[in-house]
Amino acid sequence: MLPKEKQYVHWQEGQLSRSALWLSESNQPAPARIVLVDDQTKADYAYRLACEGSALLWRGDFHNARQLLQAMARRIDQPVRRKSRKSANPTQQSISQLFHQQRQAQAQRARILGSVLLELDADYICQLRRAPELTSACQAAFGPLDEPCLIALRDLQGALGAAQWQEKGVPITGLNLSIFPHYGVFAPTRHEYVQLLLDAPLPAQHDLAFDIGTGTGLLAIILAQRGVKQVVATDINPRALTCAQENFERLKLAAVQLQQADFFPTEQPLANLIVCNPPWLPSKPSSPLEFAVYDANSNMLRGFLQGAGAYLAPQGEIWLILSDLAEHLELRSREQLLDWFAEANLTVNYRLDTQPKHGRSQDTTDPLHSARSAEITSLWCLSKN
Ligand SMILES: C[S@@+](CC[C@H](N)C(=O)[O-])C[C@H]1O[C@@H](n2cnc3c(N)ncnc32)[C@H](O)[C@@H]1O
Structure with a gap:
């Protein structure tokens, strides 16, 4: 496997033009549009932005970012459950069509939830309130990091989950x-x-x-x-x-x-x-x-x-x-x-x-x-x- 080429992501923060390394293990493309969000942002608004293709750079409390992600996941899953109950009749659709539909829905879900981003400093240090220690889990998952990056909260959660498997x-x-x-x-x-x-x-x-x-x-x-x-x-x-x-x-x-x-x-x-x-x-x-x-x-x-x-x-x-x-x-x-x-x-x-x-x-x-x-x-x- 060839080492991945570095990619940078750029955004505007007040008067400042900012940029950072783009880190995506799931190979999502670097976002073209970044909106700053925080503890005051309503889940419906965040969900709509994400569905429209914007990335959401989280500037609030770490735990609240996880709650936002859960709220967005609920918004995705409710209609999916309703739809899938309707379309579960195999006479309407073949099972392979249902499988491909489910794969598409999973990819869309991953894209929407992958749009909540965090900024980390070198060594995966997170400056957000109530942020856990991320360095060891992220180094084990993604290797060393010597510059600031933007990363999807979902990818971070993946690294934290994997660290638990690796330990237990x-x-x-x-x-x-x-x-x-x-x-x-x-x-x-x-x-x-x-x-x-x-x-x-x-x-x-x-x-x-x-x-x-x-x-x-x-x-x-x-x-x-x-x-x-x-x-x-x-x-x-x-x-x-x-x-x-x-x-x-x-x-x-x-x-x-x-x-x-x-x-x-x-x-x-x-x-x-x-x-x-x-x-x-x-x-x-x-x-x-x-x-x-x-x-x-x-x-x-x-x-x-x-x-x-x-x-x-x-x-x-x-x-x-x-x-x-x-x-x-x-x-x-x-x-x-x-x-x-x-x-x-x-x-x-x-x-x-x-x-x-x-x-x-x-x-x-x-x-x-x-x-x-x-x-x-x-x-x-x-x-x-
Ligand atoms: C279903 S997993 C099985 C892992 C393990 N053998 C087990 O039973 O738990 C399939 C494995 O095949 C590896 N793999 C996929 N394509 C391969 C290839 N062309 N050559 C060698 N390994 C490959 C994947 O990286 C993955 O680890």
Whole structure:
């Protein structure tokens, strides 16, 4: 990944022309119009400005900024809930149309809520009344900052939330351990698939395994703990590599190596086992933070299937972890998936299934409930023809 080019944002404050670094992890463009707002600003007015495309630079109390954001979120969500109840009838709209509508609504929501901005000094110091200490969370999430910046309050909240995950960890059911995710790295809070990895019989030879797209390192850890002698884990996201390294060190796992790679590691012998839990929904990610879930045109899934055979030892196995939510949303068919296996000269040895139990699959007010409640996550054990 190339380092991002610095971008500056300019605004008028009384007689002063001001400018600062524009910091947006969700890759929102620098705002063209900035309006100053504070504790006196009414939520309806702020909401209207944000809907019209203005950014709101907060000059009041820190906690009141969070309340403004909540009030704006309520204004967005109420009509969405009403609308979605009306349009939940699948005879009017196909489920894939509903999915794309929901994605658009989410992007619009993120844009509106992302328009409440704060100014921070170098080292992420916030001069607002009742502002918390932000430096350590922001440095961990965004790296060092040596000049003032404008940043969306939502991005700051993301960094503060991630710092909590990073400190407390996510306990993994079925394994006696916690995983510590970093900002911008897929957090395995839904991890029913762990049991699939524990249940699948290891190939007879298991000297070397690859974990492609390792994220926090969870799958590599399971393989190492199950007795695979050497695991090489890759990810395209540098944050994932730092995070996985930290998790391996906490567990004192010496048998795991990391490589930053687009798919497969280089300079390695052929592997007996290659595992991958790719992003599972074929849709364009709307920000870099979505790369772990959304995969435009199933590019990662197909790239993995096409490439894996060349890295696999004779009698080696591929374990693909994949949810079928995309099939229930009519974004990809089962036939298509089986065709991709066949095109890559891969045969299915067996499949293990599990049903997600997370809250969203039980939310009957969700217009996508029929798809979410039918979701199955599978471990496909594949081998070369
Ligand atoms: C759904 S997450 C899975 C993370 C982890 N394996 C787990 O099961 O918790 C998908 C991961 O694939 C990574 N990824 C996406 N495209 C990739 C590519 N072309 N090469 C390597 N990793 C990639 C993402 O950065 C992300 O960490």
